[in-house]
Amino acid sequence: MTAEVISTAQGAQSERRPGPQRSGRRSALKKISRFVRMIPLVPAIIIMVVFLAGPIIWSFYGSLTNAALSGANAANSSFIGFDNYVKLFNDPVFPQSLWITIVFTLASAVISQNVLGLGIALVVTRANKKLATIVSSTVVGAWILPEIVAAFVCYAYFSQDGTLNQILALVGLTGPNWLYTFPLLAVILANLWRGTAFSLLVYQAALNDVPPEISEAAMIDGAGGAKRLFFVTVPMIKNTITTNLMLITLQTLSVFTLIYVMTSGGPGNDSTTLPILAYKEAFRFGNIGYGTAIATILLVIGAIFSIIYIRAARPSKD
Amino acid sequence: MKKRAAVAISVIAVGSLLGIAGCTSTPSDSSEKTIKVSYIKTDAFTALDDLFTKVKPEFEAANPGVTVELDPIAATDDDYKTKLALSHRSAETAPDVFYEDQGNVRSDAEAGYLLALDDYVAEWEDWSEFTDAAKQAGAGDDGKIYSVSLGTDTRAIWYNKTVMTNAGIDVPWEPQSWDDILVAARKIKASDPSVVPFNLYAGTGTGEGSNMQGFYELLYGTDLGGDALYDSESNKWVVGSDGFTESLEFLKTIYDEGLALTPAQALDPNIWKSVFGEMFPDAKLGGTVEGSYTPSFWVEGGSFEWPEYATEMGATAFPTKDGQAPGGVSMSGGWTLAVGSKSENPQLAFDFMAQALSFENALEYDNVNAQIAVRKDVAADDSYLGANPFVGAVTDLVEVTHFRPSTSIYNQISVEVQKASEAVITGKMSPAEAAASYDAAVTSIAGDDMVIEK
Numbered sequence: 001m002t003a004e005v006i007s008t009a010q011g012a013q014s015e016r017r018p019g020p021q022r023s024g025r026r027s028a029l030k031k032i033s034r035f036v037r038m039i040p041l042v043p044a045i046i047i048m049v050v051f052l053a054g055p056i057i058w059s060f061y062g063s064l065t066n067a068a069l070s071g072a073n074a075a076n077s078s079f080i081g082f083d084n085y086v087k088l089f090n091d092p093v094f095p096q097s098l099w100i101t102i103v104f105t106l107a108s109a110v111i112s113q114n115v116l117g118l119g120i121a122l123v124v125t126r127a128n129k130k131l132a133t134i135v136s137s138t139v140v141g142a143w144i145l146p147e148i149v150a151a152f153v154c155y156a157y158f159s160q161d162g163t164l165n166q167i168l169a170l171v172g173l174t175g176p177n178w179l180y181t182f183p184l185l186a187v188i189l190a191n192l193w194r195g196t197a198f199s200l201l202v203y204q205a206a207l208n209d210v211p212p213e214i215s216e217a218a219m220i221d222g223a224g225g226a227k228r229l230f231f232v233t234v235p236m237i238k239n240t241i242t243t244n245l246m247l248i249t250l251q252t253l254s255v256f257t258l259i260y261v262m263t264s265g266g267p268g269n270d271s272t273t274l275p276i277l278a279y280k281e282a283f284r285f286g287n288i289g290y291g292t293a294i295a296t297i298l299l300v301i302g303a304i305f306s307i308i309y310i311r312a313a314r315p316s317k318d
Numbered sequence: 319m320k321k322r323a324a325v326a327i328s329v330i331a332v333g334s335l336l337g338i339a340g341c342t343s344t345p346s347d348s349s350e351k352t353i354k355v356s357y358i359k360t361d362a363f364t365a366l367d368d369l370f371t372k373v374k375p376e377f378e379a380a381n382p383g384v385t386v387e388l389d390p391i392a393a394t395d396d397d398y399k400t401k402l403a404l405s406h407r408s409a410e411t412a413p414d415v416f417y418e419d420q421g422n423v424r425s426d427a428e429a430g431y432l433l434a435l436d437d438y439v440a441e442w443e444d445w446s447e448f449t450d451a452a453k454q455a456g457a458g459d460d461g462k463i464y465s466v467s468l469g470t471d472t473r474a475i476w477y478n479k480t481v482m483t484n485a486g487i488d489v490p491w492e493p494q495s496w497d498d499i500l501v502a503a504r505k506i507k508a509s510d511p512s513v514v515p516f517n518l519y520a521g522t523g524t525g526e527g528s529n530m531q532g533f534y535e536l537l538y539g540t541d542l543g544g545d546a547l548y549d550s551e552s553n554k555w556v557v558g559s560d561g562f563t564e565s566l567e568f569l570k571t572i573y574d575e576g577l578a579l580t581p582a583q584a585l586d587p588n589i590w591k592s593v594f595g596e597m598f599p600d601a602k603l604g605g606t607v608e609g610s611y612t613p614s615f616w617v618e619g620g621s622f623e624w625p626e627y628a629t630e631m632g633a634t635a636f637p638t639k640d641g642q643a644p645g646g647v648s649m650s651g652g653w654t655l656a657v658g659s660k661s662e663n664p665q666l667a668f669d670f671m672a673q674a675l676s677f678e679n680a681l682e683y684d685n686v687n688a689q690i691a692v693r694k695d696v697a698a699d700d701s702y703l704g705a706n707p708f709v710g711a712v713t714d715l716v717e718v719t720h721f722r723p724s725t726s727i728y729n730q731i732s733v734e735v736q737k738a739s740e741a742v743i744t745g746k747m748s749p750a751e752a753a754a755s756y757d758a759a760v761t762s763i764a765g766d767d768m769v770i771e772k
Contacts, residue, residue: 068429069400069403069404069429070403070422070425070426070428070429070431070726070729071425071428071429071726071727071729072428072429072726073429074403074428074429074430074431075428075429075430087762160582177580177582179582180581180582180585264523264587266522266523266585266740267521267581267582267585267740267744268740268741268744268746283400283404284396284400284733285730285733286400286403286729286730287730
């Protein structure tokens with residue numbers, strides 16, 4: 001890779017060598033060649049516009065209509081401006097659902113997956129190979145499972161007669177119906193279990209790139225384990241942490257299958273995150289326009305998180 | 319190296335564009351005609367699949383060049399309706415013939431999903447065999463016929479005689495008021511705490527079923543009777559009624575006292591399978607409100623075969639609140655067959671539907687699926703009357719039965735009722751709070767001028 005970069009750089013330099021008298025024609029040629037080089041990108045840009053920007057604009061437009069799944073508004077939906085948003089901000093379920101979404105994302109991804117992923121990665125890089133393989137393959141197992149399967153596994157684990165309560169019964173405890181009594185906790189734990197592998201893999205890769213000499217040098221200078229972690233390792237993988245946070249936040253914001261299978265957002269609305277709320281409103285209750293408005297809000301929340309992380313990831317002058 | 323990358327990118331780009339172009343349209347062969355038939359088929363409901371599987375070869379033999387494409391959908395009623403509504407949004411996916419809940423006919427007709435069938439039924443000789451009520455069940459807001467009824471149903475209390483007898487309650491059990499139900503349920507609980515005394519479905523988990531087999535039996539038995547949900551005189555939705563709050567209070571009583579299922583069980587969309595498959599056969603449930611089609615699950619070949627049901631179970635009318643006239647409450651719905659408005663071969667689609675609804679086929683379907691017949695010739699047939707021991711009892715309930723309000727926003731109102739009952743049984747709201755929240759939601763959906771304070 002490095003050799004290739006150098007050779008290209010040399011090539012570029014040798015091209016630049018001809019005398020100044022031909023520079024006018026060169027720059028015109030350069031412009032054309034730059035344009036020609038852009039041509040292969042055009043289809044990709046078209047695809048991005050059609051399949052990414054298109055649906056976003058379309059969904060935003062949909063949120064400004066009273067489109068419905070059945071009834072008169074299904075045949076002829078009309079433009080109603082920001083009525084759906086006004087209704088949404090006056091709906092008591094919305095702040096509750098927004099709060100649940102934030103708690104779910106912070107608790108299961110930003111804190112748990114992130115910290116646990118880093119923790120396990122640190123252990124795995126230090127432990128002997130056999131143990132490392134067992135631990136990481138166990139964790140990655142949850143990641144490999146298709147989401148629907150993972151969701152059923154968690155349902156079977158947390159339900160009234162599920163594995164967890166059977167284990168508790170062995171030691172003489174009667175567990176509650178976790179999915180009903182502690183629905184949010186159950187889905188947070190489920191998402192933690194399922195998602196940790198992602199952070200683990202990311203951090204494992206990052207930690208392998210931290211030169212051991214630096215850590216050793218710090219150790220010789222008298223830094224203890226915690227000090228080395230916080231003053232040497234973490235700053236060195238700072239960008240990885242930010243990237244990982246961004247990815248798992250966005251993934252967790254849009255988690256649907258796991259929650260829908262485990263609790264369907266219930267009981268009541270106790271585990272209804274925004275994606276579940278959007279789905280329920282649009283497809284269960286038939287208010288497509290209203291559901292789309294919720295989805296648009298979700299998109300905005302995702303965008304806010306992304307901007308925060310992208311800013312944080314901007315390389316500081318070092 | 320660079321060149322190769324550029325070539326690779328172009329190949330990928332052009333390839334994907336070609337791929338997109340390839341997706342746009344598939345030309346259909348004009349000589350071959352296909353009729354797509356969508357319906358529900360689950361492990362617990364195969365009667366309609368059996369019917370269509372039987373009709374398909376007969377129809378194809380009679381109409382050369384026509385292929386009937388059966389599209390059974392394994393889903394709950396609510397998920398099926400959503401899938402169906404979505405498929406209607408494009409001619410590519412819309413079915414030609416489909417299974418349609420009577421309660422959705424008006425709303426779907428207004429959405430333009432259903433084909434008006436007036437011209438077709440006018441030339442159909444069997445049409446005169448359908449009762450007037452059945453004909454009306456398939457009409458839209460504009461009075462046109464949009465679907466044809468497969469059969470109807472009523473709802474009754476189904477109770478386990480062993481559980482009743484063990485608790486010292488005389489059978490046949492005929493409760494005359496809500497209090498009679500509470501008295502019996504408390505007796506059962508006292509005699510055997512492991513038995514669920516009396517269940518009424520509630521909440522959004524069982525969807526429309528929780529209203530049809532639960533809340534409406536209560537609501538329509540309060541002082542406003544048949545006008546408790548929707549005032550037929552003013553054609554407005556009722557808000558602020560005592561009956562609504564009283565019905566929620568009754569639910570609260572049976573759920574809080576542990577006389578019904580636990581709220582967690584009640585919210586499980588599949589709980590009815592346990593009710594039919596385990597709780598009644600194992601004598602672990604005293605009684606519940608269920609449809610006239612109940613025996614179809616227990617008969618030989620049913621999903622939860624239990625031949626002893628004929629002697630073990632009893633059926634009786636759900637009482638009005640204080641036993642006021644007419645003394646009983648039942649709800650009726652039923653499913654219909656309809657033709658999609660985007661069908662390219664509407665006549666063929668109607669012919670297929672008509673064949674599925676013929677005398678022999680309707681008789682077979684009504685008997686197997688324990689439906690109340692809507693064809694006069696089927697209703698008079700000996701095999702129909704003798705199909706199961708309860709046909710007489712549940713058919714009598716037609717006298718006290720109610721139909722859901724046939725308006726296009728009914729489905730949205732129904733969801734609000736479910737939310738109210740869920741809020742009460744889960745203890746999130748008191749009956750008064752849930753009723754107030756329901757009133758606010760209904761006013762917002764229907765509009766201020768479409769509600770009436772009672």
